[in-house]
Amino acid sequence: MLEEALQVVEKWTQAFTESDVDGIVKLYAPDALFLGTGSKTIVTKPEEIRAYFEQALSPNRPLAAKVGDYSAMALSDTVVVVTGLDTVTGVRDGRPFSANGRVTFVVAKRDSAWQIVHFHRSAMPN
DSSP states (O other): OHHHHHHHHHHHHHHHHTTOHHHHHTTEEEEEEEEOTTOSSOBOSHHHHHHHHHHHHSTTOSEEEEEEEEEEEESSSSEEEEEEEEEEEEEETTEEEEEEEEEEEEEEEETTEEEEEEEEEEEOOO
């Protein structure tokens, strides 16, 4: 069960790195709660998640995301929380950048598929 939930996180980082908006959006449940680093409101609709990633992934290509140090905890047979430290790297305005952050995924098994039901990322404090 933990392995299946962690595979969703791995798929998320791969889709992010590939700037694959469709790939990243399909990992989220239709009723997912989302609060990205650049979010100014709580996102609650799939089309809002799509709009977030279309805006976030387009201008700063190439991008990469890597979840380094993390812990995973099974909350039940169908819900796993994964909390970790991540690094997003890319090119902004022609210059390389690196941003460290804190990320939490809550992954739930719905029917036969594991999906992200909650996501939160914030910048690492100085």
